[in-house]
Amino acid sequence: MHIVFGGAFNGKREYVREQLGNQEVSWFEGVMPERSPLFTVIAGVEKWVKLQLETGKSEKEILESASDALLLNESSRQIWILTDINRGIVPLDPIERQQRDVVGRLYQFLFKEAASVTRIWYGIPETLKGADDDENLYKNGR
Amino acid sequence: MARGQLIFISGGVRSGKSAYAEQLVLASGALRHVYLASGLAYDEEMEVRIGQHQDDRAGQGWTTIEQPGDMAKVLAHIRGGDAVLWDCVTTWLANELYEGWEQGSPCAEQSGCMERKWRELQGTLTGMQSQVRLLVVVSNEVLDDFIRDETYQMWLGKIHRWLAAEADQAFEMENGAAYRRK
Numbered sequence: 474m475h476i477v478f479g480g481a482f483n484g485k486r487e488y489v490r491e492q493l494g495n496q497e498v499s500w501f502e503g504v505m506p507e508r509s510p511l512f513t514v515i516a517g518v519e520k521w522v523k524l525q526l527e528t529g530k531s532e533k534e535i536l537e538s539a540s541d542a543l544l545l546n547e548s549s550r551q552i553w554i555l556t557d558i559n560r561g562i563v564p565l566d567p568i569e570r571q572q573r574d575v576v577g578r579l580y581q582f583l584f585k586e587a588a589s590v591t592r593i594w595y596g597i598p599e600t601l602k603g604a605d606d607d608e609n610l611y612k613n614g615r
Numbered sequence: 616m617a618r619g620q621l622i623f624i625s626g627g628v629r630s631g632k633s634a635y636a637e638q639l640v641l642a643s644g645a646l647r648h649v650y651l652a653s654g655l656a657y658d659e660e661m662e663v664r665i666g667q668h669q670d671d672r673a674g675q676g677w678t679t680i681e682q683p684g685d686m687a688k689v690l691a692h693i694r695g696g697d698a699v700l701w702d703c704v705t706t707w708l709a710n711e712l713y714e715g716w717e718q719g720s721p722c723a724e725q726s727g728c729m730e731r732k733w734r735e736l737q738g739t740l741t742g743m744q745s746q747v748r749l750l751v752v753v754s755n756e757v758l759d760d761f762i763r764d765e766t767y768q769m770w771l772g773k774i775h776r777w778l779a780a781e782a783d784q785a786f787e788m789e790n791g792a793a794y795r796r797k
Contacts (some may be wrong), residue, residue: 480760480772481761481768481770481772481774482758482769482771482776483772483776484776506681541700552666558761559758559759559760560759561759561760561761562762564761569761576712594779594787594796595775595779595780595785596780597779597785597796597797
């Protein structure tokens with residue numbers, strides 16, 4: 474599993490699309506996949522977390538759902554696009570405070586599981602963790 | 616004349632990005648150091664803050680141009696071979712995006728308004744680069760948080776991505792340390 478990480482509007486999706494070229498992928502935006510297509514992109518994870526909290530899910534249940542989705546990775550390839558929302562002021566809305574906590578702990582778990590992590594800073598990639606030799610996407614071309 | 620260097624610097628509040636940008640300009644060997652300020656003093660605290668910045672630069676031969684918006688006007692004051700420091704994108708964007716707010720019709724809510732200003736800014740920066748020796752652009756990191764003002768944050772991301780793509784060098788400042796990203 475590979476992670477593309479960074480702040481909002483930094484060009485993460487654009488970067489992933491560029492690197493994928495014409496490859497066929499199943500793109501999940503704000504939802505977790507339940508089956509296992511060959512190549513999966515999972516984005517909008519922070520929005521998915523908020524939705525789960527709003528429908529009454531506990532942190533444990535949320536982490537389990539994400540972990541289930543990650544297990545599908547054994548028979549397919551996955552890219553998770555993770556938006557950093559945790560470098561700001563403590564939110565007034567209690568759901569958002571909870572969202573930040575869960576997102577932070579979920580990202581920590583995902584970073585540990587990931588074969589590679591690429592951070593995108595205004596379109597510029599930086600490898601934070603590992604790189605496959607045969608995988609262009611994760612080379613820090615600069 | 617050859618195209619001048621463009622350096623993009625972004626960082627958090629009080630990360631030392633302005634001081635670092637000033638060093639780059641002072642070390643450039645340019646005849647004139649131009650400080651292009653976007654800040655508007657809305658209150659006394661801001662006046663003191665701006666005065667403090669001006670004092671910091673005093674004696675180092677800076678020419679200050681205050682240009683909160685309408686950036687194209689700057690070109691008339693730029694001379695060949697200048698080293699220019701523009702501080703900062705976030706303030707400029709707020710000035711431009713909310714211009715007309717008092718009249719109830721901010722630019723952000725008029726179709727095509729910000730697009731036009733953005734094209735003008737691109738033209739101004741490119742035009743400036745064709746004259747100056749060095750152009751340093753300073754901005755802030757405000758996109759690693761919840762989306763509070765989607766229009767503002769979307770535009771800031773777009774401008775930063777363009778600057779990072781155009782720049783000869785790009786730096787991210789963390790507590791006084793400059794990390795070169797490009």
